[in-house]
Amino acid sequence: MISIIELYVFVLAAFVGYQVITRVPPLLHTPLMSATNAISAISLVGSLVLAGANHDTVSNWLGFVAVTAASINVVGGFLITDRMLKMFKREPKQAAPALEKGKEKGGAAR
Amino acid sequence: MSARELLIEAIYLASSVLFILGLKSLTHPDKARLGMQQAALGMVLAIVGTMFHHEIIRFDFIAVALILGTVIGYPLGMFVPMTAMPQRIAISHMFGALAATLVGIAEYRINQHGLPRSTMAALGFEVLFGALTVTGSFMAFGKLQEFITGRPVTYRGQNTVNITLFGVAIAMFLYLIFRPETSIVFYAMIGLALMLGVFMVLPIGGADMPVVVSLLNSYAGLASSATGFAIQNNVLIICGALDGASGFLLSILMSKAMNRSFGNVLFGAFGSPPALVPGAEARDLTVRSVTPEDAAIRMAYAGEVIVVPGYGMAVAQAQHVVRELADLLEKRGVTVKYAIHPVAGRMPGHMNVLLAEANVPYDRLYDMEEINSEFPQADVALVIGANDVVNPAARSDPSSPIFGMPILDVDKAKGVIVLKRSMNPGFAGIENHLFYAPNTSMLFGDAKSSLTRLVTEVKAV
Numbered sequence: 069m070i071s072i073i074e075l076y077v078f079v080l081a082a083f084v085g086y087q088v089i090t091r092v093p094p095l096l097h098t099p100l101m102s103a104t105n106a107i108s109a110i111s112l113v114g115s116l117v118l119a120g121a122n123h124d125t126v127s128n129w130l131g132f133v134a135v136t137a138a139s140i141n142v143v144g145g146f147l148i149t150d151r152m153l154k155m156f157k158r159e160p161k162q163a164a165p166a167l168e169k170g171k172e173k174g175g176a177a178r
Numbered sequence: 179m180s181a182r183e184l185l186i187e188a189i190y191l192a193s194s195v196l197f198i199l200g201l202k203s204l205t206h207p208d209k210a211r212l213g214m215q216q217a218a219l220g221m222v223l224a225i226v227g228t229m230f231h232h233e234i235i236r237f238d239f240i241a242v243a244l245i246l247g248t249v250i251g252y253p254l255g256m257f258v259p260m261t262a263m264p265q266r267i268a269i270s271h272m273f274g275a276l277a278a279t280l281v282g283i284a285e286y287r288i289n290q291h292g293l294p295r296s297t298m299a300a301l302g303f304e305v306l307f308g309a310l311t312v313t314g315s316f317m318a319f320g321k322l323q324e325f326i327t328g329r330p331v332t333y334r335g336q337n338t339v340n341i342t343l344f345g346v347a348i349a350m351f352l353y354l355i356f357r358p359e360t361s362i363v364f365y366a367m368i369g370l371a372l373m374l375g376v377f378m379v380l381p382i383g384g385a386d387m388p389v390v391v392s393l394l395n396s397y398a399g400l401a402s403s404a405t406g407f408a409i410q411n412n413v414l415i416i417c418g419a420l421d422g423a424s425g426f427l428l429s430i431l432m433s434k435a436m437n438r439s440f441g442n443v444l445f446g447a448f449g450s451p452p453a454l455v456p457g458a459e460a461r462d463l464t465v466r467s468v469t470p471e472d473a474a475i476r477m478a479y480a481g482e483v484i485v486v487p488g489y490g491m492a493v494a495q496a497q498h499v500v501r502e503l504a505d506l507l508e509k510r511g512v513t514v515k516y517a518i519h520p521v522a523g524r525m526p527g528h529m530n531v532l533l534a535e536a537n538v539p540y541d542r543l544y545d546m547e548e549i550n551s552e553f554p555q556a557d558v559a560l561v562i563g564a565n566d567v568v569n570p571a572a573r574s575d576p577s578s579p580i581f582g583m584p585i586l587d588v589d590k591a592k593g594v595i596v597l598k599r600s601m602n603p604g605f606a607g608i609e610n611h612l613f614y615a616p617n618t619s620m621l622f623g624d625a626k627s628s629l630t631r632l633v634t635e636v637k638a639v
Contacts, residue, residue: 074407074415081416084198085423091205094431094520094545097527098263100204100424101395103214105270107197108421110221111402113190113228114281114409119243120234123288130284132239138277139247140254141270142225146218147255148266152531153211155260159539 099152106145112138182230189227190413196220197417201424207540224413260535261495264524265322268391271398272315278401279308279368285408286364293358297408302351302367304404309368311397313375318390321379322524330383340377347371385489385566387524388432396425428526435520435546437572437583465601468619470628473595474635477503480557482513484549486588487529488522490563490598494625497536500562503629504538506636516542517549517559517586519567550587559591561612563598563625569610579608594618597628 092100115138119131179187196216203213234240258266282304286293293301320326350367354360382390403418405411477483485504491497504514516538522529530543544552553559561568568588571578588594589612596618612618621628 074410074412077412078403078407078415078419081194081419082423085201085420086427088198088202088205089420089424089427092201093205093207094518094527095530095540095543096204096207096210097428098267098525098531099210099214099527100201101267101391101428101526102270103201103204103217104395104399104421104424105267105274106221107200107217108274108399108402108417109277110193110197110224110414110417111274111277111281111405113224114405114411114414115277116225116228116240117231117233117409118281118284119239120231120236122236123284127284127288128239130280132243134277134280134284135240135243136247136250137273137280139244140251141273141277142221143248143251144254145251145270146214146221147252148258149214150211150218151256152260152263152534153207153214155531155534155537156207156210156540157534157537158208158541 095156096153099149099156102145102149102152106141106149109138109141109145112142182232186227186230187412189223190411193220193224193227194413194416196223197420201420260531261492262323263531264387264391264528265319267525268315268318268322268394271391271394272312272319274398275308275311275315275394275401278398278405279305279312281405282308282401282408283368286361290361291359295355295358298358299355300404300407302354302364304401304408305364305368306347306351306371307397307404308401309371310375310378311394311401313372314379314390315375315394315398317376317379318387318394321382322387328383331380336377336381340374343370343374343377347374385521385524386436388521388526388528389429389436389438391525392425392428392432394425396422396429399423399425432521432526435584437580465614466619468595468621470621470631470635473619473621474632475639476593476595477507477512477558477560477632478510478636478639480507480512482515482552482556483507483558483560484553484556484588484591485514485516486559486561486564486568486586487516487518487533488562488564488567489524489528490565490625492523492528492532492563494563496562496626496629497532497538499626499629499633500533501536501538503633503636506633510636510639514542515544515549515552515556517546517553517588518543519546519564519586522564522567546584546586553587553590554592556591557593559588559594561588561594561596561598562629565598565610566608568612569608570612570615571608571610588612589615589617592617596620597625598622599624 115131115134118127119135197220200213200217203209282301286301321328347367347370350363354363399418399421403415403422406414406418507514516533518529533543534540566580568586570589572580572583572585575581594617596613598620613620
């Protein structure tokens with residue numbers, strides 16, 4: 069039976085997600101996609117329980133494929149996000165004015 | 179709640195917080211990397227915590243699958259080139275949805291008799307959206323990787339067929355909520371959802387991919403969230419909701435940037451290609467082509483050059499040459515900026531990633547709203563393989579299929595140089611009057627070789 073608490077969790081999490089993600093600049097939209105993808109590979113925890121629970125052979129194999137698929141996303145997703153984020157560098161000589169611009173934006177958002 | 183369950187829940191809570199902080203860090207490029215590393219730590223915590231779960235009694239399947247996943251995932255993370263990022267993202271949605279769907283199927287098999295309706299609803303939603311995302315993402319991957327034609331595949335009554343199939347799938351879903359034990363309906367629904375995924379993406383062309391990829395991102399997240407409901411796991415619900423919200427938001431942003439309605443996005447009807455606009459009047463217009471020498475001189479003596487990259491730059495893998503040209507111009511005292519349209523390329527943020535890969539500092543990349551007012555001051559707007567996103571018809575011609583779409587006001591620049599392979603109209607088949615404007619010069623040829631010529635010529639100036 070699903071309790072109403074779980075619905076609360078879903079709605080609040082979606083709300084937090086919406087609020088946080090509206091502030092992600094278009095500059096980082098691709099890393100955002102790969103990041104959310106890596107994070108949603110948390111379905112790995114469900115797959116792990118299934119693969120380790122030993123209900124029957126079919127379940128074990130379903131779990132096996134699910135764990136493989138989810139862990140591809142965990143490993144690949146976090147690695148590629150890091151690889152992308154590493155590339156975003158600011159211009160060395162113009163560091164100061166750009167920083168102010170960033171601060172301004174942060175302030176306005178708050 | 180036993181001490182062990184409490185420990186697992188506490189670990190999951192910590193992971194959830196780390197994930198949200200990780201996403202929050204993405205609001206600024208300087209903090210993003212550290213934040214995402216913390217999120218990765220959250221993931222490791224969650225995996226380790228799960229191992230304490232009392233139902234886990236054998237570790238052989240888990241160990242082999244984790245190793246296999248790592249072996250496949252590592253090259254997907256480390257060696258896929260940035261130009262292949264759209265298809266890489268599309269295939270990862272498939273893996274995520276596949277995991278959710280399989281868990282859903284197994285849960286159904288194990289608890290088939292005596293499933294409460296609410297759990298059945300969650301399971302049904304999970305496999306319906308999961309299965310649809312598996313094949314849909316695979317199709318998107320195929321189109322982006324170009325082993326399936328990137329052109330829209332359409333036939334008469336396509337929308338009717340798709341809507342009917344979707345209606346039948348929903349009817350099966352509702353039936354299952356009241357009769358959870360009818361497994362034939364359950365598996366038929368999965369089959370139907372798998373077909374739907376294919377049919378949904380088939381009519382969608384390459385240029386519309388940013389919306390599709392975002393939408394599939396959202397579906398994959400929602401399927402994960404439904405898994406959380408079905409197995410009563412809060413961290414899954416939270417992460418699925420975050421992913422769902424992110425994909426949802428991106429698809430809204432992308433559809434706005436293409437001036438398509440939100441309903442259009444939800445029902446996947448955005449594939450219908452716009453009717454080909456006859457370019458009859460265009461034939462009377464003249465096109466001015468320019469030699470690389472002249473183009474180089476104009477840029478070398480300009481005060482400000484705005485580079486407008488499009489999918490053509492990605493196809494030609496020309497981002498490094500663009501950077502080289504910009505460096506040369508900057509050495510001569512020219513200000514170089516980059517104008518990025520939200521749907522330039524094949525996924526949200528595609529151009530930004532490519533230019534960042536070519537070491538262009540991110541403070542030189544400007545969003546559409548930031549840069550549009552600057553075009554009148556620019557001496558040269560250099561359009562590299564972009565077409566619809568710079569078509570002035572979107573502003574001025576109500577009969578144009580893209581009328582109302584926000585565009586980069588390239589035509590307002592003092593001079594425009596367009597790098598283009600030929601005069602063929604772009605993907606959507608819409609005539610672009612920018613190419614015939616008196617202040618526009620065309621430099622024909624492959625973007626990369628044209629740029630290489632420009633680099634040589636600027637050096638010679």
